[in-house]
Amino acid sequence: MRSFIGVLFLAAAGLLATSPAHGTASASVTVNGTTRTLSQTGFLFEQIGAVGVNLAPGQSSDFTFNYSISLQDSGLPVAFDQQAVGCSSIFPSTCNDAYTGFEYAKAYLIVLQEDPRVGHNPAVVEQGVNGSVTLATHGDSFAESLTQAGALQGHIEVRDVPGANTFTNTYPTFIALWVLANPIPEPAVAVQMMMGLGLLGVAVRRWRADALATADRTRLSSSRDRLGPATPSSPHHPAGRRAQWFRRPQPLDRHALHILVLCHGRRGRPPRLRRSSRPVSRCGADADADPPRGR
Numbered sequence: 001m002r003s004f005i006g007v008l009f010l011a012a013a014g015l016l017a018t019s020p021a022h023g024t025a026s027a028s029v030t031v032n033g034t035t036r037t038l039s040q041t042g043f044l045f046e047q048i049g050a051v052g053v054n055l056a057p058g059q060s061s062d063f064t065f066n067y068s069i070s071l072q073d074s075g076l077p078v079a080f081d082q083q084a085v086g087c088s089s090i091f092p093s094t095c096n097d098a099y100t101g102f103e104y105a106k107a108y109l110i111v112l113q114e115d116p117r118v119g120h121n122p123a124v125v126e127q128g129v130n131g132s133v134t135l136a137t138h139g140d141s142f143a144e145s146l147t148q149a150g151a152l153q154g155h156i157e158v159r160d161v162p163g164a165n166t167f168t169n170t171y172p173t174f175i176a177l178w179v180l181a182n183p184i185p186e187p188a189v190a191v192q193m194m195m196g197l198g199l200l201g202v203a204v205r206r207w208r209a210d211a212l213a214t215a216d217r218t219r220l221s222s223s224r225d226r227l228g229p230a231t232p233s234s235p236h237h238p239a240g241r242r243a244q245w246f247r248r249p250q251p252l253d254r255h256a257l258h259i260l261v262l263c264h265g266r267r268g269r270p271p272r273l274r275r276s277s278r279p280v281s282r283c284g285a286d287a288d289a290d291p292p293r294g295r
Contacts, residue, residue, distance in 0.1 A: 009128055025073040025137075025181035027105040031173060038177040041078075043086035045095065049173040051112070051154075057123065058160035065111045065173065068149040070134045073103035073145040076182040084180040091115050096178045097136055104139035108132065108176040112154045114169075123164035128154030129171070139180075 026039040034048045053061050079101050087095035092107050110132040120126070131152040137144040158167045 006058035016153060025103040025105050025179050026071070027107045027177040027179050028070045029067065029069045029107050029109055029175045029177065030069075031109060032218075034189070036175050036177065039181075040181045041179055041181050041183065042083050042177075043179075044177040045086065045088050045174065046172050046176075047172050051169045051173075052168075052169050053156050053247035054166065054168045055156065055158040056166045057158050057164035060125075060155065062292045063128070063156075063171075065131070065148075065152040067133065067152065067156070068110055068147070069109065069133065070145075071105040071106045071107060071135060071137055071149045072145040073105050073137045073139075073143065074182065076103050076217060077101055077141075078103050078180055078182045081180060083176055086176075086178070088174065088176045091117070094134070094176060097139060099180075100139035102139050102141055103182060104137045104178075104180050106134070106136035106178040108134050108173075111173045112171040113174055121158075121163070121167065123159045123161050124167050125155075125157040127156075128152060131201070136178075153194060177189050177213060232250065233245050 024039075025041075026037065028035065028037040031048060036044065036048060038044050051063055055061060078101070085096050087093045088108065090110070090113060097104060097106055106187075110130060112126075112129045112131060114129050116130065131154065133150070133152070135146055135147070135148050137146060152172075155170075156167075158164055221247060
């Protein structure tokens with residue numbers, strides 16, 4: 001019964017100590033040195049820059065947008081989360097991908113953004129307007145790490161033709177990031193994990209104590225088997241153990257032990273201690289000359 005309870009105790013401690021797996025899905029975009037990163041479940045849409053033009057007829061401007069995009073996910077299953085849902089607030093709009101049951105990351109970049117429904121003087125020539133890049137993981141059970149880098153070019157010109165006027169405009173740069181990640185352990189989960197580790201330590205200590213007690217009982221049983229049945233005179237019987245307290249000490253076996261013998265030398269030499277492994281009645285070389293003196 002105790003072993004069954006111990007197994008249940010260990011299993012419960014192991015379940016409490018198990019840390020839930022958490023993913024590393026993230027998305028990052030850098031444009032001309034400006035970086036935005038999203039490393040947890042969510043949606044981010046932000047304007048990170050803008051360029052303006054003020055061109056007279058016959059003038060032009062060129063623009064270069066150097067960018068890098070990096071995405072990654074762990075391919076772990078994850079529950080649907082509304083925080084990873086959203087669409088950009090510009091026209092045309094871009095939205096998150098469909099939910100697949102797994103982590104995913106997506107990035108969208110648009111430069112020289114302008115509503116295509118806005119009309120300009122026919123003398124204005126725009127090239128590279130609304131240049132965009134989209135990169136996304138596949139949202140499946142395979143971990144992915146994607147990187148893309150490059151440059152987007154833009155050219156704005158006002159032709160010197162009859163009816164041309166000075167052209168003034170601002171072109172913003174927007175980024176959008178979507179991440180659906182397996183959540184990291186919350187504080188409550190961390191506390192639960194520490195409690196589980198504590199219970200596991202208690203269970204291991206208790207198991208070790210039980211194992212040591214079992215080993216002691218086994219050794220005692222083996223000793224009793226060798227010594228035979230306990231009798232009142234045997235040492236492992238309670239009555240025999242009590243009797244040992246009143247038993248007179250037995251003389252040592254001088255044939256088996258080294259005995260310290262106090263010897264007196266000849267001609268007044270001081271006494272010395274000598275070890276002997278055999279019964280002695282006299283002290284070494286002095287045995288033939290003088291008998292040992294002493295009390």
